[in-house]
Amino acid sequence: MTISEENYIKVIYHLSLVSPKGVNTNAIAGMLETKASSVTDMLKKLSEKDLVSYQKYQGVSLTENGLLSAKMIVRKHRLWEVFLVEKLAFNWDEVHEIAEELEHIKSEALINKLDAFLGFPAFDPHGDPIPNEKGVIQKVNKLLLSEAELNREYFCIGVKDSSSEFLKYLDKQKIALGSTFKVIEKESFDDTLTVEVNSQEKIISNKIANNLYVQ
Amino acid sequence: MTISEENYIKVIYHLSLVSPKGVNTNAIAGMLETKASSVTDMLKKLSEKDLVSYQKYQGVSLTENGLLSAKMIVRKHRLWEVFLVEKLAFNWDEVHEIAEELEHIKSEALINKLDAFLGFPAFDPHGDPIPNEKGVIQKVNKLLLSEAELNREYFCIGVKDSSSEFLKYLDKQKIALGSTFKVIEKESFDDTLTVEVNSQEKIISNKIANNLYVQ
DNA sequence: ATAAAAATTTAGACAAAACTAAAAATTAAT
DNA sequence: ATTAATTTTTAGTTTTGTCTAAATTTTTAT
Structure with a gap:
């Protein structure tokens, strides 16, 4: 290809x-x-x-062929993203473009050795699951923060939008994978949320809440 | 480019x-x-x-431009080779083709972070020098084993031919970077050498001796 | 010094992947 | 159920990097 x-x-x-x-x-x-x-x-x-x-x-x-090929490309992309963040100390908003190039490197031995070197990670730096050698993708229960119930504890496990702008905004707000969320109040007019993030109260717009996955 | x-x-x-x-x-x-x-x-x-x-x-x-570009490509190639051997446990005969692809990945931040991650190596797995960020290449005194004096101690510091076939032959002969060499005898008819490699006597053809760098 | 051989360049063509503009098919709207 | 709007495809070009075959220049050999 x-x-x-x-x-x-x-x-x-x-x-x-x-x-x-x-x-x-x-x-x-x-x-x-x-x-x-x-x-x-x-x-x-x-x-x-x-x-x-x-x-x-x-x-x-x-087709079946096409689906497997696609999953292998996604696997490569996400493994390289893990490498860039975990080993080379890139920030999570800097890795997408570089991984877009690295995902086209052909060697299968390379990607499987990289996988082992990284300790067979299940998720990339944005919380997206990494297909295994066979193309199997672990299914994860998740919902958008905008769909969360009031006054229940959640963890941030991923982002839907992984654009640099959104990720930098999250950095500024000190929101990361693993952050705890509790929705205190939902403004019915514009769906703005009042949320306790890592025990700190914040106002979060509907657009943001629609791009954060929690569990 | x-x-x-x-x-x-x-x-x-x-x-x-x-x-x-x-x-x-x-x-x-x-x-x-x-x-x-x-x-x-x-x-x-x-x-x-x-x-x-x-x-x-x-x-x-x-041109000056072209020379710098070339050195940057060589830098990338050799750094990726170090990564493949040191971190991913590839053998030195397996890395050339993969590095031929990796050397075209564009990001400068990537290559400088990779350099740091690897501890700023000076040489690649075949003993070739790695240009620094500015393109400066450390000059090394070296000679071919075929030019070595009799009964003097040398170290293997590189290979001239880095084809998989040659490198596999060296593996079989237990010759690696760092191996010690002492030429015991030179057959004048065909320039075949009798050599002590890591204190073990071996017969080495002129073709082999012409592709090993020592110091 | 000239002819033969080798190396290099030119001219014209092709495949991949993109484009523009026009035609055709599908979907939406009255 | 037609017409209008939208989506998709076709037809014909363009660019990049390659090729073959022919022409030109340089090098080698007599």
């Missing part, structure tokens, strides 16, 4: 988690910052290679 | 160490397993970008 093909497969994978019926051409184009016509061209090629099943105008989904 | 451009710059760098007057089109084509006409095309492009100085039919050499 070329790097370009891998990027398409990865994007189709992520989109198909949200819309399992079939992924739109335009949605793919949006994620890859390319044009719909380019996507159509590539879908034909990926279909030839039995990585996606594609019917004109009907959207696209991954 | 594209990956292809980087590969050309790197090959020109390595060839210019052997023939400093100017590197031949055919030599580049040979190293990159491509055709001379493709090389000519690329030399024009690299010349446009002020990475090489190139005059039709007269061979090519790196």
Whole structure:
């Protein structure tokens, strides 16, 4: 697979988690910052290679082959992110772009040795699960902070948006994976939350609460 | 720079160490397993970008820009090789191809943090020096085993040929960086050496002796 | 010094992956 | 149920890096 093909497969994978019926051409184009016509061209090629099943105008989904390939790319991406944060002392908001490049390094021995070196981590620095050597992904119960019940204790276990801007905001607010959350009050007008984070009271907008996973 | 451009710059760098007057089109084509006409095309492009100085039919050499770029690529390659051997437990004959991919990862922060993580190593697993952040390469006195004097103690400090075949042969012969060498006898007919390696007597062909650096 | 051989460059073509503009199919709206 | 809007595909180009074949320059050998 070329790097370009891998990027398409990865994007189709992520989109198909949200819309399992079939992924739109335009949605793919949006994620890859390319044009719909380019996507159509590539879908034909990926279909030839039995990585996606594609019917004109009907959207696209991954074949078994394509799904496994996608999971291996995601595995590589997330393992490299762990390496960058745990071993090279990068901050969690700095690793995405570098991992986007590292995920295309081909060697399977490399990624399995890296996995062992890191101690077979189950989650990446943003709380996303890391597929194992076979592509199996551990399923985790989680909910958005915006869906949390009042006056119950939760732990932050992940972020939905892992953009640098959002992560830097969390750093500023001293919110990290493992932080404890208790929702004190929910403002019905705009869904703003009053939350006790690590025993400190904070006001948290609905947009933020919609991008924090808790348990 | 594209990956292809980087590969050309790197090959020109390595060839210019052997023939400093100017590197031949055919030599580049040979190293990159491509055709001379493709090389000519690329030399024009690299010349446009002020990475090489190139005059039709007269061979090519790196500009200051090109030289620094080449050294940075070599730096990345060798640091990744150290990582693969020291941290991921690869054997020294397995790392070249993987490092050929890793050397094209762009982030400067990455490579400097990797350098620090590895403890600022001066040499890669084959004994080749690692350029520092500025591109400075430590100069080392070394000679080939084939040029060694009789009955003097030497240490193995590097290999000239770092092909997997040669390195595996050295593993089999229990020769590694740091091994001690004393040449007992030189057969004048074919230059075969009788050598004491780590206090054990061995017969070593001229071809082998021409690919081992000692000090 | 000139002819033959070797090396290099030019010219024209191709594949991959992108693009623009136009056409076709699907979906939404009256 | 048509029409309008949106989405998707097709057709034709472009760019990058490669190729082959032919032409040119340089080097080697007589």
